[in-house]
Amino acid sequence: LTTDLVIALDAMGGDEAPGIVVEGARIAHTRFPAARFLLFGKEEALKPLVLDGESFTKACEIRHTPEAIGAADAPAQALRRGRGSSMGLALRAVRDGEAQVAVSAGNTGALMAMAKFMFKTMSGISRPALASVLPTLQGETVMLDLGANVECDEDNLIQFAIMGAALARVILHVERPRVGLLNVGAEELKGNESVKRASQVLRETPLPLEFAGFVEGDGIGKGVADVIVTDGFTGNVALKTAEGIAELAFGLLKTAFEYSNLTRIGYVLAKPGLKRMRDHLDPSNHNGAVLIGLNGLVVKSHGSATASGFATAIGVAANMVRDQLCDRIAEDLKQVYPSGPEVTQAATS
Amino acid sequence: LTTDLVIALDAMGGDEAPGIVVEGARIAHTRFPAARFLLFGKEEALKPLVLDGESFTKACEIRHTPEAIGAADAPAQALRRGRGSSMGLALRAVRDGEAQVAVSAGNTGALMAMAKFMFKTMSGISRPALASVLPTLQGETVMLDLGANVECDEDNLIQFAIMGAALARVILHVERPRVGLLNVGAEELKGNESVKRASQVLRETPLPLEFAGFVEGDGIGKGVADVIVTDGFTGNVALKTAEGIAELAFGLLKTAFEYSNLTRIGYVLAKPGLKRMRDHLDPSNHNGAVLIGLNGLVVKSHGSATASGFATAIGVAANMVRDQLCDRIAEDLKQVYPSGPEVTQAATS
Secondary structure, three states, X not given: OHHHOEEEEEOOOOOOOOHHHHHHHHHHHHXXXXXXXXXXXXXXXXHHHHOOOOHHHXXXXXXXXXXXXXXXXXXXXXHHHOOOXXXXXXXXXXXXXXXXXEEEOOOHHHHHHHHHHHHOEOOOOOOOEEEEEEEXXXXXXXXXXXXXXXXXXXXXXXXXXXXXXXXXXXXXXXXXXXXXXXXXXXXXXXXXXXXXXXXXXXXXXXOOOEEEEEEOOHHHHHOOOOEEEOOHXXXXXXXXXXXXXXXXXXXXXXXXXXXXXXXXXXXXXXXXXXXXXXXXHOHHHHOOEEEEOXXXXXXXXXXOOOHHHHHHHHHHHHHHHHOOHHHHHHHHHHXXXXXXXXXXXXXXX | OOOOOEEEEEOOOOOOOOHHHHHHHHHHHHHXXXXXXXXXXXXXXXXXXXXXXXXXXXHEEEEEOOOOOOOOOOHHHHHXXXXXXXXXXXXXXXXXXXXXXXXXXXXXXXHHHHHHHHHOEOOOOOOOEEEEEEEOOOOEEEEEOOOOOOOOOHXXXXXXXXXXXXXXHHHHOOOOOEEEEEOOOOOOOOOOHXXXXXXXXXXXXXXXXXXXXXXXXXXXXXXXXXXXXXXXXXXXXHHHHHHHHHHHHHHHHHHHHOOOHHHHHHHHHHHHHHHHHHHHHOHHHHOOEEEEOEOOEEEEOOOOOOHHHHHHHHHHHHHHHHOOHHHHHHHHHHHHOOOOOHHHHHHHO
16 A cells, blocks of 8 residues: 555754654655655755665655745745745645655744645635644543644634544544543533534534543543544643643653662663653654645654654654545545535534 | 731532541641631531640631532522532631631632622732642742633733732742743744733833743743743643643553562662652642632632642632732732723723
C-alpha cells in the first residue's frame, strides 16, 4: 500500500531545519522503506545531508527552494509572499497530486493559512481544526481543536467531533470512538451556549461515534474518552498547560532525586522504570498535529521537535494517507448531512 | 491582630462533612489560636466532634442548622430555598458582621450564587471571580477566573487582573505582582478580541501591578507570572487539566517504581526527596479558592479536601481578613476608575 507513498517535506521549517528534518526522514525511511520524500529547501544545504550512498538517498528528491517562511511572519504576509517558499511548494506538491501529504515544522499560523488557501475546506466543514494525539493514563487520546480557531460555535464543535472520531479510527484503531466535549462540569446545565447546543445535537444525531457527554479538564490525563473536542482557545491553553505541568513534574522529580546521596542511588536503581514513564510522556512520541477538514493532508510538527519527533510526525502523515483520512471524513459527513451540510445547521440554529 | 478573628464554617458542606470540617478547624486552631469558629450544622453531629475538653472547644460555637445544600442542587434552587441552610447562615454571619469570613466545602454553584446575592458585587466590579493559588516550578501563582464566569469580556479580564494582583500581594507577599493574560500565543496579534483589548488597556493604564503581557498555558507550571488572568471557562479547564496531568505523572511514577525489585528499592531510597515533590504538588497545600470581588469574604474549599486541606483553606481565609483584601481591592480600583468605573468601560468600548 505504501509503494506509491510520496511525502512532501518543508525542509526549511522548524528551529533546527534542515538538519532535524532530514534526520527525521532518515528514521522514517527505516519504518516506511517504500515511501519517497520530496524535500523542499536549499539544495546546497540538503545535498550533503541526504547523501549517504544508501537506500535513503534514493528515497529522497531535492527540490531547490531558496525562500523560507520566517517564524515571526504573519499569516497574511505568508499568503501574499510565501507561495514560492519551501512550505508553500510542499503544500502545492500535495495539491497538484505529486505528493499525498505534506509535513512542516515551520510557522503554524502561516501553515494553516496557506493550507486553507491551497486545499480549501471540505464540503460540510466550516473550519478546519488542529488535532493531535496526547498520552493519557489509559493510553492515548485525540484532541482538537488545538488552536486553529480561537472562537468556535456549536457547528464547529459538532464537525470537530466527527473529524476527531475519523482520526481516532485511523490513529488509535478504535472503530466507534468515545467522544467527549470539554466543559467546566459534567452536568448538562454547565458551560457556555456553544457546548450546550453541541452536546444536544451530538446526543440526538446518529453518528459513527459514541458521544460520552461533557468531560472536565482532568479527564484528558485520565483518558476518559478517545476524542476530546473543544474550541481552539481552550484546546491550545489546555494542551500547553498539560505540557507545562509535565515539565514541572519532571523538574520536581529531578530535584527530588538530587536531594541526597541515597536518593541519587535510588534514581540509578529506578531508572529502567522511569525510562518507560518518560517514553510515554515524551513529546517526541506524540509529535504531529493534523490540520483536519481540508481537501488535502498536512501534518504540523513541533518547531522544536527532535529528529525522532519529526519521524513520528512523518509516521502520522503516512498512516493518514494509508487509511485515507479525507475519504473517511467525507463519508462520515454524509451520514450527518444526507442532503448537504445546510440541513443540520438549520436544525441547530 | 487575630484576636477579633471570627470565621464562619459551613460544617455540612463537602464530601465528608462535618468530620473533615471540624478536624480542619482543629488544625487551624493550632495556627490561629485566637480565632473563633462559628460552626453551622447539626448540633447532635457537631457536639461530639468539637468536645475535647481543651482550648479548641472554647474556640468553637455551634449554631444548630439542620438544613444543608445538596451537592446536586442547582444555584437557583439554593437561592430560593437555601437561606436557612448551613451554607446560607454561614454567609449571613459574614454579612451581618458576626464573622469576617466564611469557609465552605459545599456545592460551588450554590455558594457563588448565594454569596453574590448576600454580599453584592463591589462597586467597580462587574462580576466576581474564583481565584486560587497553584504550585509552579518557581513557587506559587495566583490564577483567576477558575469557573465563576464561563463567558468574559475585556472589562471582566481587566478587573480580574486588578483583583488578582491584590490577592497576590496578600497571599504571595509580592508588592508589585507580574500579571499575565492567558492566551494562545505570546504575540500581540494572537487571541480572541477580549484578550487583545484587555491587553491594550492593561498595557496603557497605570496600575499597581506589572503587566507581563500574554502568557501561554505552559507558563502556568513554569511560574512566569505571579498572577494568571483568564476567563472562567478556560481557567477551569486549565486548572483541572493541570490536576489531571499531575495525577497522570504520579500514576506513571507509581508504575515506574513497580517495574522491578530494583526499582522498588530505588523508591525506598528516593522517598525523602519524593516526599518534598509530593508536598509541593499536594492539593491539600493549595486548597482554598477565593470568591473575589464581593463586599464580603468567602473561601471555597475542594469538596473532597482532607482535614489538612480544609485547614489550609481556613488559613487563606484568615490571611485575607488580616490583610484586608476587600479594602485593598477597593483602593486599587480607585486608581483605575478615579471618577467611577464607567470611565474606563467607555474608553475600552
